[in-house]
Amino acid sequence: MNTPAKLGAYALGLAVIFGGALGAGSAVGSAGVVPIADDHGAHPAPSPGRETNDHGAHAETAPSRAAVSAPAPGGLQVSQDGYTLTPETTEIKPGEATDFRFSVIGPDGGPVTRYQTKHDKKLHFIVVSRDLGGFQHLHPEPAGDGVWSVRLTLPEAGAYRAFADFAPEGGPDLTLGADLRAGGAYEPGQPPAPSRTSTVDGYTVTLDGDLVPGKSSRITLRVGRDGRPVTDLQPYLGAYGHLVALRAGDLAYLHVHPDGEPGDGRTQPGPEITFYAEVPSRGDYRLFLDFQHGGVVRTADFTLHAGQGAAPTTASTPGPSTGPSEHGEHDH
Numbered sequence: 001m002n003t004p005a006k007l008g009a010y011a012l013g014l015a016v017i018f019g020g021a022l023g024a025g026s027a028v029g030s031a032g033v034v035p036i037a038d039d040h041g042a043h044p045a046p047s048p049g050r051e052t053n054d055h056g057a058h059a060e061t062a063p064s065r066a067a068v069s070a071p072a073p074g075g076l077q078v079s080q081d082g083y084t085l086t087p088e089t090t091e092i093k094p095g096e097a098t099d100f101r102f103s104v105i106g107p108d109g110g111p112v113t114r115y116q117t118k119h120d121k122k123l124h125f126i127v128v129s130r131d132l133g134g135f136q137h138l139h140p141e142p143a144g145d146g147v148w149s150v151r152l153t154l155p156e157a158g159a160y161r162a163f164a165d166f167a168p169e170g171g172p173d174l175t176l177g178a179d180l181r182a183g184g185a186y187e188p189g190q191p192p193a194p195s196r197t198s199t200v201d202g203y204t205v206t207l208d209g210d211l212v213p214g215k216s217s218r219i220t221l222r223v224g225r226d227g228r229p230v231t232d233l234q235p236y237l238g239a240y241g242h243l244v245a246l247r248a249g250d251l252a253y254l255h256v257h258p259d260g261e262p263g264d265g266r267t268q269p270g271p272e273i274t275f276y277a278e279v280p281s282r283g284d285y286r287l288f289l290d291f292q293h294g295g296v297v298r299t300a301d302f303t304l305h306a307g308q309g310a311a312p313t314t315a316s317t318p319g320p321s322t323g324p325s326e327h328g329e330h331d332h
């Protein structure tokens with residue numbers, strides 16, 4: 001399988017997870033899948049995740065499909081599928097670098113020691129403030145016996161959310177979330193207002209595209225510096241950009257990767273980076289883009305409102321009246 005196809009399959013897998021969440025109670029488990037497949041029509045590769053959804057957990061009939069598949073978005077649970085994110089460091093002082101340690105306890109009751117490599121790393125560790133202001137994307141190091149260790153500074157007193165994004169060897173892709181606190185009095189902030197432009201260290205990143213609930217949405221980010229387009233972005237984690245989307249309100253986690261990757265013969269190193277993202281519902285989303293230039297990784301941040309259309313009907317039907325039959329057509 002060539003690389004773009006793999007990326008497409010990866011994005012599709014994520015989209016299926018979110019689409020499945022939409023299907024809860026409305027018997028549209030497949031509706032979330034179909035529009036993504038259309039958008040990725042250039043990629044002929046079958047998706048392992050989709051195979052499983054269509055032929056593994058589900059029987060031939062729609063009712064069982066709806067009953068079985070209702071996975072929540074990632075990051076909302078500290079424990080899922082028998083795996084539990086287990087912080088060992090409990091005290092964090094604001095503004096002080098801390099050796100933060102944690103493990104993932106597996107179904108057998110012991111810490112997981114073998115992980116698949118995903119996007120160059122065995123485990124991705126994201127920390128955000130609960131009010132979605134600050135964002136850190138870190139890569140912990142194994143500290144022996146299944147313990148992970150990472151140098152972590154929580155800049156101010158307050159409530160934070162940590163996400164561990166990983167796949168145990170022989171296990172599922174997981175994003176587990178846990179609350180962290182930095183002690184002391186604090187004033188919770190308001191989530192940032194909608195914004196499509198971000199400036200960081202002299203770079204300006206602008207965002208084009210809209211998040212539509214239940215539908216794969218093309219998002220294009222354009223990187224400039226001092227008024228000129230940046231055309232020599234450097235690969236970071238196997239891509240020219242790394243985008244995380246978090247839903248305001250509960251910090252549901254959506255991890256997306258670009259359409260294309262360095263060296264595939266079609267993806268340019270800037271100024272544009274294209275992603276496909278599917279969000280599960282209306283509301284505000286914070287988007288954090290990691291990009292590398294001049295040997296430094298920087299993060300641009302945005303806030304988008306996903307509001308058009310009522311998912312999932314808008315996602316899979318040309319008009320409002322054809323919803324039910326449309327759903328029927330997609331069942332096998």
Ligand SMILES: [Cu+2]
Pocket residue numbers: 121123124125137138139237
């Ligand atoms: Cu990472």
